[in-house]
Amino acid sequence: MTTWKAPGEAWLSQFETHILKIEQLWNLEPIKPIDNLSFHFVGASKRKSDGLEVVVKTGCDIESLDRERQWLRHFNGVAAQVIESDKTLGATLMERLVPGATLKQSKSLTDDEQTIIIANVIKELNSRTVTSGAFKHIADLAKDLDVLKGAVDDRMIDKARRIIAELTLDRSQDRLLHGDLHHDNILQHKYSWKVIDPHGYVGDPTFEMAVMMYNPLDAYPVNRPLRKTLERRMAILNEQINFDLQRMRAWTFAAAMISTAWDYADTKKLFGIPFLVAQELRS
Secondary structure: OOOOHHHHHHHHHOHHHHHHHHHHHOOEOOOEEOOOOOOOEEEEEEEOOOOOEEEEEEOOOHHHHHHHHHHHHHOEOOEOOEEEEEOOOOEEEEEOOOEEEEOOOOOOOOHHHHHHHHHHHHHHHHOOOOOOOOOEEHHHHHHHHHHHEOOEOHHHHHHHHHHHHHHOOOOOOOEEEOOOOOHHHEEEEOOEEEEOOOOOEEEOHHHHHOHHHOOOOOOOOOOOOHHHHHHHHHHHHHHHHOOOHHHHHHHHHHHHHHHHHHHHHHHOOOOOHHHHHHHHOOO
8 A cells, every 4th residue: 555545545445345336337247356466456257248258457546547548448459458447436347368478478488589579569559649638748757756866876867857858858759658568568369469557658659668678577588687688678679660779778777767766755765677777777
């Protein structure tokens, strides 16, 4: 409850009743939680009328869940399909991806092959223009760095702010971005890959590659240094999408600093891959 605090505790107190309302609304079998839950509740079920396998996502932050629903509908085809939604309940009913293994879980694929898959997903996402909706611009994330004042070298914070300001000055090529695109948010569905759990931002298309450089924290090859992995992934993205290497490097640093700020706001500690990545790219 470090994220939602009192509203989260209030939501949990009526959780069983809330889930029952969703089951009744969409005529579902009992919803069973999916492993590795984080900020929201995600559960699997079947629709009683036709046996369709579905996933339900719900939580106390109704506005962010509604933005996610808007984003998923805009990217129908490359994202998990939204079947129904109810903003009052803060709930979304989606297709269940089968087999549903994440890109991180695909151990038969090398890191290079996984990076190529991510590049192809980014190309599909970037092919669509900005849509209307209450999506935050990535420039607004600069203020999240304030929490690091006094905990991190001011030069790193200033560099991240400068990068965000410079790379969001020209917004003529802005796209609607996933904003949290990484190996755990890309799932196998039959013979293709689909994305889940968007943050939903508007901004520079190159930003889309930044998160997969430091998240998930356990998706790094163990047989080479961190810097080599970062360089190799950027080289592949440059080849596959023609993203500029310097721009990728800059966005990766800034995004890693933002992630570090979010972690620090919750824990008051500096740890993990995001801060290590930022340190690797600080010069």
